[in-house]
Amino acid sequence: MKTKKEKLLMSGNEAMAEAAIRAGCHFYAGYPITPQNEIPTHMAKRMKEESRVFIQAESELSAINMVFGAAATGSRALTSSSSPGISLKQEGISYIAGAQLPAVIINVMRGGPGLGNIGSSQSDYFQSTRGGGHGDYFTPVLAPWSAEEGASLVMLAFDLADYYRTPVLILADAIIGQMMEGVDFPSKSEFKKKLPPKKWALTGAKGRPANIAKSFFLKEGALEIHNEKLREKWGKIKQNEQRSSTYKAEDAKYLIIAYGSQARIACEAVDRLRGENLKAGLFRPISLWPYPAAGLQKIAKNIKKIFVVEQSLGQMLDDVKLALPGKEIKFLGRTGGGIPSSSEIVKFVKKAL
Amino acid sequence: MNRKFVKPPSLRDAVTHYCSGCGHGILHRLVAETIDELELREKTIGVAPVGCAVIAYDYWDFDVCEAAHGRALAVATGIKRCRPESVVFTYQGDGDLVSIGMAETFHTANRGENLTCIFVNNACYGMTGGQMAPTTLIGQMTATTPQGRSPKAGEGWPIKFSEILASLEGVNFAARAAVSSPKEIIKARSYIKKAFSNQLENKGFSIVEVLSPCPTVWQKKPYEAMKWIDEEMVKTFPLGVIKDK
Known part of the structure; x- marks a missing residue:
């Protein structure tokens, strides 16, 4: 090669x-x-x-x-x-x-x-x-x-x-x-x-x-x-060694948190929500342990609502709750090979507003 | 005073944790003597098992790697493939090698890994309180065969694993010895030397099974335990060279 x-x-x-x-x-x-x-x-x-x-x-x-x-x-x-x-x-x-x-x-x-x-x-x-x-x-x-x-x-x-x-x-x-x-x-x-x-x-x-x-x-x-x-x-x-990345999170009011392939899908959801004048952003943990809690806490200060999206019944969700006690956190998860689509995420976010 | 009988340099000056009359002390020494005779101490990496010999590295004075129960030959494979210039051996009991580690043992032998395997057969699990091992004799009483091992009761037969391994193409040398008498100890020593020399000559997998007494579990005096090897164990596990390619 x-x-x-x-x-x-x-x-x-x-x-x-x-x-x-x-x-x-x-x-x-x-x-x-x-x-x-x-x-x-x-x-x-x-x-x-x-x-x-x-x-x-x-x-x-x-x-x-x-x-x-x-x-x-x-x-x-x-x-x-x-x-x-x-x-x-x-x-x-x-x-x-x-x-x-x-x-x-x-x-x-x-x-x-x-x-x-x-x-x-x-x-x-x-x-x-x-x-x-x-x-x-x-x-x-x-x-x-x-x-x-x-x-x-x-x-x-x-x-x-x-x-x-x-x-x-x-x-x-x-x-x-x-x-x-x-x-x-x-x-x-x-x-x-x-x-x-x-x-x-x-x-x-x-x-x-x-x-x-x-x-x-x-x-x-x-x-x-x-x-x-x-x-x-x-x-x-x-x-x-906490690592994370964001997408359009600087001015976001609604923050989606997802990792791996689910974060790619969430990016599309962010763009579609922005297209509807909803200030959405993405926080993507790259290191899952250690969980990038410090980075998340910094961003979450100005966030109105948090949406955790996973290809599971809610596992990373626990770390988000630990990082952001008292914050309102909504969870969307699918399991067994089910993958939350960008349409499902958009619908889920809009329903919660 | 000029001492004639001294500790080989590859043995540390330590008091062992082994029970009175246990065969591990003799066998640790035979391994250390062989390594020193062949001048291998500085290039040897041993792999210690889980079982009574779990802290063999407290007694041997060369590099040693731990292995999870039964996985010694997988660990040894990783070491040897990364360092073909090192001399790598495992030291394993019957539960480790024949029961939980049977797959690793069988496949390492079948790949013909250029390794030396010292297999200590005392027909029981010593460390955990004397349960049935895959090599427990028919009728032998253990903590988990209180009526004596019975094939009719679904407890199976003693496995002659060295013979099974000898059937594999990858195995160069397989032999069974005992530490029950000076004569057998000398034979064991010669097999061990052969098994290490084979590795130096890149001949593939060599295994030396050694029948070893466990007076504590067998509930025998040390002398009686040695006698039991000579009179009973050898009927199921005959001594001698099984394969020498």
Whole structure:
């Protein structure tokens, strides 16, 4: 694949996979599941071309644990899946968070619960933003709204993972994964801080004491000390890594809040409402954890009414309520592959005025 | 005083948490001795299991990675593929390797990953209080087979997993030893050395199963436990080389 600056037509899945390669991802392991199959397919071809590692694992469990091992050596490692497969990976993600290893996990969400369906959905928000597996932890979660942003967020995710020594989730939905559009790859991630050397990596105990990669702290009090250190880290991430964007929000009176593909649809609704002389705007969280509460609070000061729109029964809604206590918040959500259309959003907003 | 019998450098100077008469101490030492004999300490990355040997890294003095229960060989695959120049091995019990981790074990072996696997078979779950393992003998009493393991009661038969793995193309070497007597310990040591040497020669997957006593769960004195391996366990799990490609 050419590396010079040019727009390439590709699906969100391919864009995210290619971005991982450009970010120096050395190891990929995954297991087939729709709607993310273009990621392993792209990686199978490209990782070989780059003399890096691609493994089709026997299960999602195995894939995430291979990533654990790869990450422990200090290599940049990636796995991807879709909702049911991500549930299977949660044990491994918890271990990676506990052992403070950097890794990137892409979830191209589909409908649930259970086997659900393969339609677009945003119903893994709770799972993604509240840790997901067992134990006291969080993972940074980044939600792209285009193939191109998927690429840039994957590159950012690798830097965040290395800087904070944490698994980072990319939370895309089936529309973002499947949709094809022009992609301009950034030459590097937007992350500006210097990445620390990986002194903790397992490389063989040559000229240094042995390194141990572990999340196990058996002695009384040791786990509490470890978890307090993790809390400090989550606090720093909350402080530094909130990301969001807006559309026509400066003078808005009515604010729609949506992320991922739903934010694209909401943009159209904003334009249509503006066409009817209703001052609508959009607030789009890019980091779902940490939730960009500070940015939202700033904008929400002059807002009369808030409208949360999701491809779920109302999950991000909780974070909006936490960020804006006392504000009037209306919710429009569809589930199981249902997608709130711009017409539905326009109708919903107008009805509430 | 000139000491003839010393601790290998790859073993830390630590008091272990293992019960009296447990086989892990011997086996930790055999692994450490082999690594030192082959001068691999500085390029070794071990993978510790979940089970009694979960804190093996407190006793070995080289790089070690934790693994979730049963996933040691998936973790080892990730490590070895990223660092083919390192020597990577897993150390796993029967519950870890044959029960919860059977898929990972089977597929790692089938891919012919260039790894060394040390499989400790004590026919029970020691850490959690002596429940039935996939390798528990017929009639053996455990916390979850109080009447003795019975296939008729739906508790299945002991799985001879090393033999099953040996049937896979990706497996280069499979052998079963015991730590029940000096003679068998010396054999175990030679198999372990072979399993590490194979990795250095890029021969693929090598597994050494070691029958190991658990006097606490078996409710036997350490000496009786060793005797039980020699008289009972070997009937189900015969010793020797199963496959050497």
